[in-house]
Amino acid sequence: MAGGSEPLHTSHVDQPMATINRLLILTHAALTTAVLYYRASGLASQTAGWPLVSWSLLLAAELLLAFLWTLRQAFKWRPVARAAFPERLQSERHLPPVDVFVCTADPEMEPTMEVMNTLISAACLDYPAERLSVYLSDDGGSALTLHAARKAYAFAAPWRAFCRRFDVETRCPEAYFSAVGSDRSASADEEFLEVQQRLKLMYESLKESVDNAKIMSKTTHGSTAKGQDRPSHIEVIQDAQEQEEMPLLVYVSREKQNRIPHHYKAGALNVLLRVSSVMSNSPYVLVLDCDMYCNNPTSARQAMCFHLEPRLAPSLAFVQFPQRFHNISKDDIYCAELGFLFKRLWKGCDGLRGPILSGTGFYIKRDAVYGAKPGNTTIEELASSDDISKIKQLFGSSNELIASLRLRPNLRSNIEKHTVTSEATILASCAYELDTQWGEQANRILVRFSRRRLLHRVSPALPRMDFGLLLPHKACVSWQRAG
Ligand SMILES: O=c1ccn([C@@H]2O[C@H](COP(=O)(O)OP(=O)(O)O[C@H]3O[C@H](CO)[C@@H](O)[C@H](O)[C@H]3O)[C@@H](O)[C@H]2O)c(=O)[nH]1
Numbered sequence: 001m002a003g004g005s006e007p008l009h010t011s012h013v014d015q016p017m018a019t020i021n022r023l024l025i026l027t028h029a030a031l032t033t034a035v036l037y038y039r040a041s042g043l044a045s046q047t048a049g050w051p052l053v054s055w056s057l058l059l060a061a062e063l064l065l066a067f068l069w070t071l072r073q074a075f076k077w078r079p080v081a082r083a084a085f086p087e088r089l090q091s092e093r094h095l096p097p098v099d100v101f102v103c104t105a106d107p108e109m110e111p112t113m114e115v116m117n118t119l120i121s122a123a124c125l126d127y128p129a130e131r132l133s134v135y136l137s138d139d140g141g142s143a144l145t146l147h148a149a150r151k152a153y154a155f156a157a158p159w160r161a162f163c164r165r166f167d168v169e170t171r172c173p174e175a176y177f178s179a180v181g182s183d184r185s186a187s188a189d190e191e192f193l194e195v196q197q198r199l200k201l202m203y204e205s206l207k208e209s210v211d212n213a214k215i216m217s218k219t220t221h222g223s224t225a226k227g228q229d230r231p232s233h234i235e236v237i238q239d240a241q242e243q244e245e246m247p248l249l250v251y252v253s254r255e256k257q258n259r260i261p262h263h264y265k266a267g268a269l270n271v272l273l274r275v276s277s278v279m280s281n282s283p284y285v286l287v288l289d290c291d292m293y294c295n296n297p298t299s300a301r302q303a304m305c306f307h308l309e310p311r312l313a314p315s316l317a318f319v320q321f322p323q324r325f326h327n328i329s330k331d332d333i334y335c336a337e338l339g340f341l342f343k344r345l346w347k348g349c350d351g352l353r354g355p356i357l358s359g360t361g362f363y364i365k366r367d368a369v370y371g372a373k374p375g376n377t378t379i380e381e382l383a384s385s386d387d388i389s390k391i392k393q394l395f396g397s398s399n400e401l402i403a404s405l406r407l408r409p410n411l412r413s414n415i416e417k418h419t420v421t422s423e424a425t426i427l428a429s430c431a432y433e434l435d436t437q438w439g440e441q442a443n444r445i446l447v448r449f450s451r452r453r454l455l456h457r458v459s460p461a462l463p464r465m466d467f468g469l470l471l472p473h474k475a476c477v478s479w480q481r482a483g
């Protein structure tokens, strides 16, 4: 897949950080040993009574703390730094399709315009429109969210064209038109300024229309109110004039029945996996929380620099990008920026078997979630096995979903919008998973969208391999963080 002989990515041990970490570890280990030695010799000099008990308890506590500290040091020993070179990827025709999953749950807690900014920034990723599909899961089943998604899609078309034409890096309109965006006055070109002004007005009117709709939005689809049972609703959002230059946008509100557990975000992701399998069926999936916009438009291409690297690809499940947060207090005394995780711990994990999945901002291989084993049994092999009852046990009864395991991804122009939505509606029903292992069985590779919550597992039985990796670029930015 490399355009020439140059590598698509590089990685090396972050030597300055490794040296500092190792010095700290050695110093800490020496001091801990001295404390333990002092405690052990103090204990030996006690004969009986309370002093003996208290010295013993202190020694036990310090041994426990020392043991817990030791367990964490492996993460600091070998921090790895990586770089990707998306400009070395071959032509656009060779890029694999990508599905973006955005989850939202409640239009009151999660401001609709924020969700729309996430959608727009995903639809405007620097990736061929035909190979990009965005799915919005709305667990609130909100008429407002659906209305806003339609409006946002209409705005996203000229916005995407503007960003691509003038090389605008900040693809999230709210960030661009506010102080957050850095490339606002990237050009003083008259035409640029004129288009920018026009888009600004369009964006203002989008916000206004969403605000107006909010007033009348207290009902959900049909006549059901919040918290009541409702059927699934799937809609391929399209503009009056069919936009070939726009990615596919699909609104998914899964079925809810109060007596059947819906498993929160993990349940939503499971539904999106199934729904997208009968639509775009892309081999790679980007997962985003609703308040997290794509900060770096090249993130998909960067992820492909790893996923398409022949030596790495068979054992690679996901590429994790670090998160960054807005609206955090300047002093950040509670470490809400999670700098320790993304700048240090994850880098160290990358030097072992890969970082831990952060729940958002990662490009994961669809087969990895389905349960393919690294390097050998592919999902197609599993799907073509004769044991149909085993396949149905894993994937449920939908023949279309099972067929999708063997099919190639569907490019946007090939998707039969009206026919696929009826099957997708069944796949979004809350009883679909019942009596199957879907979402229940721990994945042999590393990830499961567990029925209860999003869990991340590394199977200890597997040989050492690069499961996932961390990129340094801040590909996603979150507007806010609760708490
Ligand atoms: O029933 C639900 C509940 C939540 N969500 C969505 O899940 C995402 C994360 O939920 P949130 O309540 O915002 O959790 P946070 O603690 O902010 O999220 C962190 O922690 C979660 C796991 O606990 C991870 O899944 C997230 O990626 C990670 O950012 C949001 O987009 C929600 O809209 C749903 O789609 N359905």
Ligand SMILES: [Mn+2]
Residues within 6 Å of the ligand: 289, 291, 481, 482
């Ligand atoms: Mn959140």
